[in-house]
Amino acid sequence: MTASRWLLATAILAALASPAMAQTKPSGIDLAGMDKSVKPGDDFDSYANGTWRKTAVIPADRASTGIFLQVFEKAEKRNAELIRDAGKGNPPANSDARLIADYYAAFMDEAAIEKNGLAPLKASFDQIEAISSVKDLSRVLGDGLRADVDPINATNLDTENLFGLWVSQGLEDPTHSMPYLLQGGLGMPNRDYYLGKDKSMADARTAYQTYIAAILKQAGTPDAEAKAKAIFDLETKIATAQESIVDSEDIHKANNPWPTAEFASKAPGIDWAEYFGAAHLDKAKTINVWQPGTVHDVSALVASQPLQTWKDYLRFHAINHSAGLLPKAYNDLSFGFYGTVLSGTPKQRDRYKRGIGRVNADLGDAVGKVYVKRYFPASSKAEVQQMVKNIIAAFADRVDSLDWMTPATRAKAKAKLDTLLVGVGYPETWRDYSKLKISPNDPVGNSLRAGRYETAHQLAKLNAKVDRNEWWMTPQTVNAVNLPLQNALNFPAAILEAPFFDPKADAATNYGSIGAVIGHEISHSFDNTGAEFDAQGRLANWWTPADEAHFKAAGQKLVEQYNQYEALPGLHVNGQQTLGENIADVSGLTIALAAYHKSLGGKPAPVIDGLTGDERFFLSFAQSWRTKTREAALRAQLIGDGHAPGQFRAQTVRNIDGWYDAFKPQPGQKLYLDPSQRVKIW
Known part of the structure; x- marks a missing residue:
């Protein structure tokens, strides 16, 4: 999910190890991408990203571009190498390497696909044709x-x-x-x-x-x-x-x-x-x-x-x-509708890239095991785990400081934090694909069998002990997730990359980007859905009536705030549909700022590139969400996605008191909110 980048926190601890060294680090802010003709108080997204957006070009085979695409393309290149290497040395039958190689080979054999036509679907067609009641x-x-x-x-x-x-x-x-x-x-x-x-x-x-x-x-x-x-x-x-x-x-x-x-x-x-x-x-x-x-x-x-x-x-x-x-005629028709009509994308991705996506979808853990061995060292895992602990501690401090929360509710909130399970990089237990039949010349059958195999894996859980450590993403996925029923977080390895996190950059920039995302995912345990679950992942009301009323009132203010954003003529962000993500953005940014300040150890932040520490922090946050999206894809997001578009997520800063101190927005400017109007939840 969009709020996933926080794995990138890995080397932040090293970046913060020496305040003296931190002063020599580059700011990490894309100064050239800013548009200083825009007042921060009118449109902070355009102030931070306006020049970048004017010159950014959406690739012909993409519906959007931005930071996520940059990181995804790095992971995709690595996956391409892993998958192509899988067939070297004639790996044994049923091994992960053989399954990967055969799956990819079947997908890439276009001549065989054209020759077979719809024959691979004959069993499905026969089953359908036999229906008589x-x-x-x-x-x-x-x-x-x-x-x-x-x-x-x-x-x-x-x-x-x-x-x-x-x-x-x-x-x-x-x-x-x-x-x-x-x-x-x-x-x-x-x-x-x-x-x-x-x-x-x-x-x-x-x-x-x-x-x-x-x-x-x-x-x-x-x-x-x-x-x-x-x-x-x-x-x-x-x-x-x-x-x-x-x-x-x-x-x-x-x-x-x-x-x-x-x-x-x-x-x-x-x-x-x-x-x-x-x-x-x-x-x-x-x-x-x-x-x-x-x-x-x-x-x-x-x-x-x-x-x-x-x-x-x-x-x-x-x-x-x-x-x-299936043969090219079917593939082209499908892309013409789903790719071009619904997303506005003019060109289909290269076939080998689509093949990588297919392999990752159906044999994700097999690829993931190789990915983490090659690209995610144990030191990175340990550093990220420590970073997460630091952000959780900052969240706990914040809970202790809330003047509206009663002791009874505070204790339950702290219990959720204490029992939160955090998976970093990769799962402790890998999927076993050895009984999945993969053929080097049956791409349709491979996909259908993989779907049945995954379904059988899920149904097997009905007779097994609940595994709260279960992962729902592969290590090579550029994303992260909060799982309310498990009271758990997953941070895949592939998200631990610049520009989300840059060990060469100043701490303020890293906290504004990856720190805010770490805070975001933690905050999902306490958004409008996560707050309904207790420390064991049970649907249970652990709030006093007064605290619950305060929490819901604050959420309603956020709904109304986002309802005002017009993304396309006549089409606004749905504040209720995006409420959970917006709560996590506000809370995550609040916690990340507190953690950044604590990291300074009482010393003043250096001024770098003419920017104070807090200015770099907020600019980094906004630049993390820079996006440029085709109209059709943006419309689809507004209608069906729980996340607000990136340009509006960047405006989250208007709810944070520290942003007002850093950029001095004035009453009358578009983003300015009176202190009583700023949404504060956690």
Whole structure:
């Protein structure tokens, strides 16, 4: 997730070891990228990044550019080397190296892919064609259930399977894992694309229906236009049944444990016995239904809509899901819609880069083990762990200083910090892929088998002890995450790179960038969702009524603040949808500033490049969020993402008293907030 960069904290301790040495370090601020014609109090993002944005060019194969892309491209180059090296020396069968080499070779063999056409999907097509009843349909739908829901954001709505599966500990019982069933079934990113009234959404709908028809025509489907309309109409009905992102983010609305025996009465339509049997969930006694109204209404659609429409829907999605692994005609159609129409990206990424992405998606830990051996030394892991401890300590100090929090709530908050599990760099236990069949000439089969293998891995947790140390990201992922149910944090190795962290730069810059991100991830344990979970990851209210009221009132002020930001003409940031990330930004920046000041040991910060320590701190924060995004991709982010766009995250500074001291914004300037209006949560 965007707030991930904090692994980069690794060498900060060394950078801070000697105050005298720190004075000789460069500021780490991109002075040339600033636009000093803009007043900081009017637009701090443009002040920090305006000149960079005027000259930055978004690569033709990307929807945006910025700091994350820089770090991602470094990791991608390393991954390319690792994957290409995997086949050297004829590694033994079923070894990680052999699996990586064969998977990549199959993806890169374009001649074989063209020759095979749609033949790799024959088994799926035969299964679909044999459907002659709701019972058959239910069995096929259950067989298609995959653990493909984004575990970092369990409100994910865009799985192409009718429902999504997630397996984790229970919301109220952290000692046992349980399956979660979530809404899905759409070919476009989320329900707003089907139901939105503005022209951009209407245009997307027209383009999507055209795309469905084009895929069906390419596959030789009779009456492709009519079938495309029927498929689109069915998906529109599914979208109408879905919950909004904001409602799906409400963890209390998601707490709906249904006994499997009651699904038939709670959500009639699907033959649930057939569905659960095919999904290997028939032994589960209870399933948590994240969006119960959606499951009820979609189940009814299974019984009420024509079987032929469902069969056409399933056939289209079988092709659509594997389009990037099929002949060029299908791949080009898919990119034309998802890449160009929905994201505004004119050029598809080079095939070898797409191959790297595929290998990492399906064999992530196999690549990750090699990645950390080559690029993430034990010293880096130890330094990051120490940095995290320092930021957690600063957070604890902050909790102690809150004048609005009662002792009872303060004790519970401190308990969460004390039991927070922090994974740095890589997991302690790696995935075992030795039983996964990977062929050097079957890219579609490799992907489908990997999906089943991952689903089996997740379902196996239902009969095992809960592992709070479980990782949800691979080491080569440029990201980081907070996991509320586990009360845990994951910081993958690949994020530990400049410019997020630069051991040659001044401490203020490192604290403003990586320190703020470390604080951000810690703060997620106390955002509007994280604050609902106790020290054991149990959904439980640990707040006194007065403290809870204060916390929610502060959050509402932040909602209203972000609602004012207009990202595109007539399209504003959704303050409620982005609330959790915005709370973490405000809190993380507050804690990072406190930690930076403490690191100075009572000595004044040096002035470097004409900038004070606090000026460098805040400029570093804003430059960390510099982004330039294509309009279509920005629109998609505003509609479906829990993060505000980078230019508005940079404006978080307006809530921090220290920023006012550093840059002296004046009343009447656009960002200026009276002290009583500044949002302070942690």
